[in-house]
Amino acid sequence: MPERSVVIASKVGLHARPAALFCKAAAATGVPVTIRKPGGEPVPAASILSVLTLGANGGDEVVLAAAGDGAGAALDELVDLLSRDLDA
Numbered sequence: 669m670p671e672r673s674v675v676i677a678s679k680v681g682l683h684a685r686p687a688a689l690f691c692k693a694a695a696a697t698g699v700p701v702t703i704r705k706p707g708g709e710p711v712p713a714a715s716i717l718s719v720l721t722l723g724a725n726g727g728d729e730v731v732l733a734a735a736g737d738g739a740g741a742a743l744d745e746l747v748d749l750l751s752r753d754l755d756a
Contacts, residue, residue, distance in 0.1 A: 671733045672743040678754045681725035686754035691716045693749050697742035701734045713746070
C-alpha cells in the first residue's frame with residue numbers, strides 16, 4: 669500500500685474549511701484513502717468527523733495511504749492539496 673508524508677500548510681490545520689476540502693478531494697479520488705499522524709491509527713480520509721478527531725494542526729506531519737488502481741496518483745493529488753494554504 670503506497671504511503672506519502674506531508675506537512676499541513678494551513679495555519680489552522682485540518683479544521684473546518686481545510687478539512688472539508690481535503691475530505692471532499694479524498695472521496696473524489698475513487699480509492700480508499702486513510703490519514704494518520706505518525707505513530708497513530710489511520711482513519712478514513714473521506715470522513716470529516718474522523719479527520720477532525722485527528723487534531724492535525726498547521727505544521728504537523730500526516731501520513732496518507734491508499735490502495736487500489738490509481739493509489740499513487742490519488743496520494744500525489746492529496747499531498748499537493750495539503751501542501752497549500754487552504755485557509756484562504
